[in-house]
Amino acid sequence: MIEFTIISWIMALLVIGAAIYAIETKDLLSSAIAAGVASLVVSIMFLILQAPDVAITEASIGAGLTMAIFVYAIGKTGRWEK
Amino acid sequence: MMWPEYVTVAALISIGLYGVMAKKNLMKIFIAISLMETGVNLLLITIGYIPEGTAPIENGNFVKYVDPLPQALVLTAIVIGLSVTALALTLLIRYHSKTGTLEYRRGMKW
Amino acid sequence: MRKVAAIVIASAFFAILLISFYQIPQSGYSGSEYYYSNPITGSHANESVPSHYISGTKNETGAVNAVTAIVVEYRGFDTLGEVTVLFTAATGVAFLLHKGKGGKKRAEANLILREGSKLVLPFILLAGAYIFIHGHLTPGGGFPGGAVIASGFLLMMLSYPKFFMKEKPVSITESFAGITFAVIGLLGLLFASSFLENFLPLGNAGYLLSAGIIPVIYIAIGFKVGSELSSIADKFKEVQK
Structure with missing residues (x-):
């Protein structure tokens, strides 16, 4: 089980780093992509927590469709945060 | 205890809270809200986890399963979250086409 | 000043959350x-x-997957409500976004993306259909399967600037799936004792044709979620500035 603990800590650091980057960067496009990365890593966490149904849903919705909708909306409104 | 997951949940929720409080750009605020939503979903799944349990699909060999109820709730909550985000972004696009900006108006926020 | 206050409040919230998780x-x-x-x-x-x-x-x-049994059978009424929320949100998006006239020219995607996505699309659709047909046996179900189908159409939208969902088939699929869900619930009222109760034979657990109404409802949910999510993505693509 110790390998799973190490993998979980690495993924936790990835998620936290991606979330901080998503909030702090001035570029809204990379912000949306960083939020999608956090979502994707969280879906692997769901898989380790024995929730395969939720992992499939989160991988295709959280990392795919949500990010695409954000990217389309950013394309309509403007990329840079003042 | 599942400390990596709990630390992730706490970090996601508080980072999202910071984003909602400190940022002025509405797109940034929606991204922060969707991060918080991910954190809440992860919290529900983590509470339902049982050490050495397997996924709740019966196959006759295992006797210990994780709790299926939070998984069923989160499964639908993710889809609902996407549709709510889409509606919010729609309103944001309309706001942008009316005012030409994504910022809060002065005085609307502390 | 506002930033410092927000950092202080967020860190305090982080500490409170960790302390309360310690008590679980x-x-x-x-x-x-x-x-x-x-x-x-x-x-x-x-x-x-x-x-x-x-x-x-x-x-x-009669299902093997407990999550599917909860979503469709034990809490099927709740799922009907969530599908209604999804429908309302999709209606709101379609109502508020103006449809563009296609005046702006978009850049074409490169050859590898175009041909590759054309090649991959049938397999993505097949995977989505597999996921929602086998919802009662394997991980997955209507919501993930519909999302996978929608992401397949999203891939086509990304690689072809002129690819649009045809409005009529999408709305017919969506309405038909929603009506199927409600009608099966009403048939439960007719043949069994309550709304959304199982009235079909359970069959052998573990086979494809088992678990009564669960596969039927999950197939309807899969079509509904898939068509709604792809129409939402399509509306976001079409809208003009």
């Missing part, structure tokens, strides 16, 4: 009788809600 009792530990203590299959002593779901899934609903 260990799952599977039978300390308090209010806490779900023993979700072990077959054990009916100290029966709690999750352990009833786990032990009763096979006999009561």
Whole structure:
């Protein structure tokens, strides 16, 4: 089980780093992509927590469709945060 | 205890809270809200986890399963979250086409 | 100033959350009788809600996947409500976004993306259909399967600037799936005792044609979620500035 603990800590650091980057960067496009990365890593966490149904849903919705909708909306409104 | 997951949940929720409080750009605020939503979903799944349990699909060999109820709730909550985000972004696009900006108006926020 | 205050409040919230997570009792530990203590299959002593779901899934609903049994059978009414929320949000998006006239020229995607996505699309659709048809046997179901189908169409939208969902087939699929869900619920009222109750034979657990109404409802949900999510993505693509 110790390998799973190490993998979980690495993924936790990835998620936290991606979330901080998503909030702090001035570029809204990379912000949306960083939020999608956090979502994707969280879906692997769901898989380790024995929730395969939720992992499939989160991988295709959280990392795919949500990010695409954000990217389309950013394309309509403007990329840079003042 | 599942400390990596709990630390992730706490970090996601508080980072999202910071984003909602400190940022002025509405797109940034929606991204922060969707991060918080991910954190809440992860919290529900983590509470339902049982050490050495397997996924709740019966196959006759295992006797210990994780709790299926939070998984069923989160499964639908993710889809609902996407549709709510889409509606919010729609309103944001309309706001942008009316005012030409994504910022809060002065005085609307502390 | 505002930033510093926000950082202080967020860090305090982080500490409070960690302290309260420390208080959560260990799952599977039978300390308090209010806490779900023993979700072990077959054990009916100290029966709690999750352990009833786990032990009763096979006999009561005929499904193997307990999550599917909860979403469609035990809490099917809740799922009907969530599908309604999804429908309302998709309607709101379609109502508020103006449809563009296609005046702006978009850049073409490169050759590899165009041909590759054309090649991959049938397999993505097949995977989505597999996921929602086998929802009662394997992980997955209508919501993930519909999302996979929608992401396949999203791939086409990304690689072809002129690819649009045709409005009529999408709305017909969506309405037909929603009506199927409601009609099966009403048939449960007719043939069994209550709304959304199972009235088809359960069959052998573990086979494709088993579990009564669960596969039918999940196929309807899959079509509905897939068409709604792809029409939302399509509306976001079409809208003009």
